[in-house]
Each structure stands twice: as structure tokens, then as C-alpha cells.
Amino acid sequence: MVKAKTWILKKHFEGFPKESNFELREEVLPELQDGGMDNIYICIFVYLRYRGTELAKVVKSKDPAFPEGCYVVANCGWRTHTYPNGPVIFQCPWLLVPWGCLGNVITNTARETILVSAAAGAVGAMVGQICKIKGCKVVGSAGGDDKVAYLKELGFDQAFNYKTVSSLEEALKNASPEGYDCYFENVGVPFFTEALKNMKPGGRTAVCGARANYNDTTPQMCTYPHHEIITRQLKIEGFMVRSWQHKDAEYIKRMLKWMEEGKLKAKEVDTVGFENMPAAFIKMLKGDGLGKAIVKV
Amino acid sequence: MVKAKTWILKKHFEGFPKESNFELREEVLPELQDGGMDNIYICIFVYLRYRGTELAKVVKSKDPAFPEGCYVVANCGWRTHTYPNGPVIFQCPWLLVPWGCLGNVITNTARETILVSAAAGAVGAMVGQICKIKGCKVVGSAGGDDKVAYLKELGFDQAFNYKTVSSLEEALKNASPEGYDCYFENVGVPFFTEALKNMKPGGRTAVCGARANYNDTTPQMCTYPHHEIITRQLKIEGFMVRSWQHKDAEYIKRMLKWMEEGKLKAKEVDTVGFENMPAAFIKMLKGDGLGKAIVKV
Numbered sequence: 001m002v003k004a005k006t007w008i009l010k011k012h013f014e015g016f017p018k019e020s021n022f023e024l025r026e027e028v029l030p031e032l033q034d035g036g037m038d039n040i041y042i043c044i045f046v047y048l049r050y051r052g053t054e055l056a057k058v059v060k061s062k063d064p065a066f067p068e069g070c071y072v073v074a075n076c077g078w079r080t081h082t083y084p085n086g087p088v089i090f091q092c093p094w095l096l097v098p099w100g101c102l103g104n105v106i107t108n109t110a111r112e113t114i115l116v117s118a119a120a121g122a123v124g125a126m127v128g129q130i131c132k133i134k135g136c137k138v139v140g141s142a143g144g145d146d147k148v149a150y151l152k153e154l155g156f157d158q159a160f161n162y163k164t165v166s167s168l169e170e171a172l173k174n175a176s177p178e179g180y181d182c183y184f185e186n187v188g189v190p191f192f193t194e195a196l197k198n199m200k201p202g203g204r205t206a207v208c209g210a211r212a213n214y215n216d217t218t219p220q221m222c223t224y225p226h227h228e229i230i231t232r233q234l235k236i237e238g239f240m241v242r243s244w245q246h247k248d249a250e251y252i253k254r255m256l257k258w259m260e261e262g263k264l265k266a267k268e269v270d271t272v273g274f275e276n277m278p279a280a281f282i283k284m285l286k287g288d289g290l291g292k293a294i295v296k297v
Numbered sequence: 298m299v300k301a302k303t304w305i306l307k308k309h310f311e312g313f314p315k316e317s318n319f320e321l322r323e324e325v326l327p328e329l330q331d332g333g334m335d336n337i338y339i340c341i342f343v344y345l346r347y348r349g350t351e352l353a354k355v356v357k358s359k360d361p362a363f364p365e366g367c368y369v370v371a372n373c374g375w376r377t378h379t380y381p382n383g384p385v386i387f388q389c390p391w392l393l394v395p396w397g398c399l400g401n402v403i404t405n406t407a408r409e410t411i412l413v414s415a416a417a418g419a420v421g422a423m424v425g426q427i428c429k430i431k432g433c434k435v436v437g438s439a440g441g442d443d444k445v446a447y448l449k450e451l452g453f454d455q456a457f458n459y460k461t462v463s464s465l466e467e468a469l470k471n472a473s474p475e476g477y478d479c480y481f482e483n484v485g486v487p488f489f490t491e492a493l494k495n496m497k498p499g500g501r502t503a504v505c506g507a508r509a510n511y512n513d514t515t516p517q518m519c520t521y522p523h524h525e526i527i528t529r530q531l532k533i534e535g536f537m538v539r540s541w542q543h544k545d546a547e548y549i550k551r552m553l554k555w556m557e558e559g560k561l562k563a564k565e566v567d568t569v570g571f572e573n574m575p576a577a578f579i580k581m582l583k584g585d586g587l588g589k590a591i592v593k594v
Contacts, residue, residue, distance in 0.1 A: 219521065221519065222520075222521045223517070226482075226507035229534075230535040231535070236524070236532070238531050238532070
């Protein structure tokens with residue numbers, strides 16, 4: 001019998017999440033079933049507002065595909081120990097892999113110009129670097145001078161601090177006077193509206209997130225985007241990572257190779273202690289910290 | 298020497314266009330050049346807010362491809378007579394062809410459910426009928442009971458008057474409880490926002506126009522569309538008819554065939570007299586009248 005700690009969402013968020021929304025509880029796990037697995041999850045990735053993905057170490061197993069001691073990625077909730085809820089997604093050779101960044105790639109070709117918002121975040125930094133590997137010109141927007149410096153270190157062609165530029169419109173134009181072929185959208189309005197005005201005809205926007213708007217109690221309003229969509233003949237497409245999970249194995253393999261070759265870098269914001277999980281989650285939502293937010297249980 | 302009448306945009310619109318925005322002038326056309334053409338345009342199609350497309354009769358020609366007496370479609374402005382400004386788009390066997398509706402088709406497959414807004418307009422009615430020919434289920438929204446009756450006459454599976462339904466949300470759900478695969482967008486907000494909420498996962502929206510918003514002095518605001526775009530993984534694409542002009546010949550041929558077979562019907566709102574051009578244009582923008590607005594010079 002194993003006792004696990006788990007964070008429960010006691011009261012759903014109104015506006016920005018608070019630590020009081022969460023409650024730490026204890027769970028008693030049932031006995032191991034034949035053919036089942038018994039994992040201890042040692043790392044939790046803070047990912048988006050609604051769910052998480054965890055990297056775990058298998059400590060007890062009756063499944064030869066996932067022997068004791070191996071690392072796996074799975075959806076298990078915020079728990080210290082558990083049985084996997086649903087299939088184990090992937091057996092992972094690295095302890096810390098920048099999960100949550102995978103699969104989120106605009107299909108693009110060399111020599112295109114890509115705009116990435118929230119570019120110093122775990123997802124944005126990966127998108128920008130992948131586009132650089134593919135031979136594109138990459139422009140990143142982030143909310144801090146340290147983040148801008150980090151983007152330049154990663155090889156972004158242009159980067160600016162959207163919080164301190166005198167005009168967002170001007171910053172977007174200066175960074176790429178000829179406009180953008182692709183926009184990787186991760187922030188929502190008002191950035192989204194300005195970005196669309198700078199797309200090239202036929203430009204494509206991948207809508208991954210709306211970080212600036214997740215915690216609005218009343219939804220922010222924007223001017224309707226039709227004028228830009230029609231006159232620039234834009235393509236806009238939203239996506240959820242789960243729809244690309246069938247490609248995870250392929251993506252992770254490719255990204256690990258790039259990492260080994262030094263072409264792809266990943267920063268992590270480590271928090272130690274399972275009890276600090278809600279605090280780390282709130283810090284991540286505030287945009288504090290540079291890189292992927294990780295909690296070591 | 299030919300004297301032509303022409304309507305000039307004296308003062309650009311502020312809000313809804315008024316007759317006083319226009320001024321009737323006279324132009325003197327220069328002598329016919331070798332290899333050029335001298336056309337008299339006898340019909341003007343009122344099309345969108347920004348431009349027009351005209352059907353004209355060639356009355357004098359040195360170009361054997363467009364002999365005297367033939368009908369052509371061209372971009373000439375609001376004029377009784379002119380030399381074509383740019384290439385003649387198409388030689389047209391019919392005097393009145395529902396120009397402006399061509400090329401604007403969502404790529405779809407049989408058994409899909411299509412939502413069309415401004416469905417009784419010249420474009421919407423064509424889109425709906427083409428989707429019916431392709432075997433889709435078609436739902437139309439229009440702003441009048443006479444328009445709804447017209448849509449049912451055209452074979453739309455469902456149609457409703459968006460001005461009189463108690464709830465737009467409910468009307469959209471009732472017309473297709475399983476949601477929509479495609480949305481042909483022609484009106485703007487607030488309809489657009491409600492339509493996105495009723496898309497099936499992966500649904501596609503073709504953004505053709507924003508009729509309800511063209512004449513706003515201050516842009517209408519809407520809630521930012523990210524939540525629906527992301528969670529439903531929607532594709533949204535804007536287009537301009539001019540980008541599909543290379544397909545005009547093919548489309549017109551196909552549509553004329555469908556018309557001859559009785560599969561495709563087109564209604565026209567005729568106005569007689571070149572001097573009534575601005576009044577007919579304003580009437581069209583108000584959504585008065587059923588079908589394609591046409592002015593016989």
C-alpha cells in the first residue's frame with residue numbers, strides 16, 4: 001500500500017489563480033494489479049492553466065515495456081505517486097525534457113519570416129529555435145530585458161521587449177519591415193491585433209495560446225479581425241497539443257538529437273518540493289522566470 | 298470622340314454612404330488607338346463597398362478576340378462608356394450573369410454541414426446552392442422573412458431570420474445540433490462570434506466579408522476569438538475574389554451549366570438608369586432587395 005500526496009483544485013479560479021484555490025490531500029493507492037504499473041512521479045511540469053504533463057520514474061512494474069527505473073511521460077495530475085491515468089505516452093531517456101514544447105510547430109519553409117510571441121517561454125523559445133534550424137528569419141517578443149537577451153543568445157534575429165517599446169506597431173515594423181509570413185500566437189489581445197496588421201498577404205497564424213487573456217474575469221474586447229483577415233487573405237489555425245500526440249515519439253527523437261548537437265537549448269525554472277507546486281504554477285502564469293517551469297517532487 | 302458619364306467619389310464615406318458622397322461628371326474619351334478597344338458598358342454591378350465589376354457591350358473594337366457586339370466583364374468604374382482599365386477579364390455569353398458570386402467557394406465535401414450568413418445575398422445564395430449541388434447540408438441566416446422563404450425555395454435545408462429569432466445561439470443549435478463543418482462568413486460581429494461557438498472540432502471558416510461592419514464609424518468590438526479557435530482547433534481563412542480570377546473562366550462555365558440545368562438560380566434587383574447608381578448602391582448596402590443588385594445604364 002502506497003500513500004500519495006496530491007494537489008486538488010478545491011475551488012475553480014476566478015481571475016488569477018491563488019494558492020487558496022488548491023488543497024493538499026493524501027490518497028491511498030490500491031494494490032498493484034497484474035500487468036499494471038506502479039509509478040512514483042518525481043517531476044511535475046507546470047503546463048498551461050488547465051492541465052499538466054508529468055515526467056515520472058517507474059518504481060515498480062509488471063509491464064516489461066516499462067521496466068523499473070525507466071522514465072516515462074504521462075498524464076497523472078499533481079501527485080507524488082500514482083498509477084497512470086490512461087496510457088503512458090512515451091518512455092523518455094532524459095530526466096528533464098522540455099515537454100510541452102513539442103509538436104507545436106508551424107509548418108514553414110526556409111527564408112520565411114516568423115514572429116513568435118511569449119518567445120522566451122518554454123514553447124516560444126522552442127518554436128523560434130526550430131524555425132532558425134529550418135533556415136527562417138525569427139523575430140521574438142517577450143516581456144523583459146533579460147528575456148530579450150536570452151532570445152538573442154538563442155539566435156533569434158530580432159527580439160524586443162513589448163512592455164517597454166514606445167509603440168508595438170513600430171516595433172513589429174522595425175523588426176521586419178517586409179512583414180511576417182508566419183505568426184506563432186501565444187498571448188492574445190492586444191498583441192494579436194497588431195500582429196495581424198503586419199502579416200504578409202497569405203500569412204499564416206498558428207494559435208497556440210492566449211496567455212495574456214487566460215486569467216481575465218471579464219473577457220477582453222478587441223476590434224473584430226475581419227478587415228486584416230480578408231484584405232491580407234490570412235490563414236489562422238488553432239491547435240491543441242493532444243491532437244499531435246501521435247507524433248510525439250518522432251518529435252521528441254528529433255529534438256533530442258538537436259539538443260545533443262547543441263542546436264537546441266532549453267532553460268528550466270526549477271522549484272523544489274511538491275508542496276510548492278501551486279506557488280510555482282502561479283509564478284509561471286505571471287511570466288516570471290525564464291524557460292520551462294518544473295517542480296521537483 | 299465619345300462623351301461618357303461617370304460617377305466620382307467626391308468625399309470618402311464616413312459611416313454609412315450617402316448620395317452626397319458621389320458626383321456625376323462628364324469625361325471625354327480620347328481617340329481609339331490601334332489594337333485597342335472602345336466599349337460601351339451597359340450594365341453595372343454594384344459590388345462591395347470599395348469597387349465594382351461591370352458587364353459591358355463592346356461597341357467598337359480593333360481586337361479580334363473581342364469583336365463588336367460581344368459582352369465582356371471588366372473593371373471600369375462607374376461609367377457609361379470607357380476604355381477598359383486593365384485587362385478584360387472574360388468574354389461572357391450572357392448579358393446578366395451573377396458576377397460577384399463566382400469563385401467564392403469553400404472547399405467542401407458531401408455530407409458536411411455548411412452555415413452561410415447573409416445567405417439571401419448574391420454571394421450567399423450562390424454558396425448555399427453550390428454546397429447543395431455538392432451534397433452538403435446547408436443552413437442559411439438572413440435578415441427578413443421574405444429572404445428566409447427565398448432560401449427554402451432555393452433548397453436550403455434550414456433557414457432562419459437572425460433579426461427575429463429570440464436567441465441566435467439557440468437558432469444556430471436548432472438548425473444543426475451537431476454543429477457546423479464549414480462557415481461562410483459574410484457579416485462580421487456579433488454573428489461571427491456565435492458561429493465560431495457552434496463549429497465542429499477542426500471546422501473551417503471562409504471569411505468573405507463583414508457586411509454588418511463595413512459602415513461602422515468606430516469599429517465594433519468583439520470578445521477575442523482565441524478560446525474557440527484553440528479549443529475547437531478551427532481553421533479561418535480570408536480571401537479576395539481577385540486572387541481567384543485565374544479560375545473565373547472555369548467557374549463561370551461550370552455555373553452557367555448548372556443554371557441551364559436548373560440546378561442554380563439567381564435573382565437580380567434591377568435598377569434602371571445610370572443616374573440612380575448611388576441610390577442602388579446604398580439600397581444594396583442596407584440589405585434591401587433579394588439577389589444581385591444591378592444597374593442598367
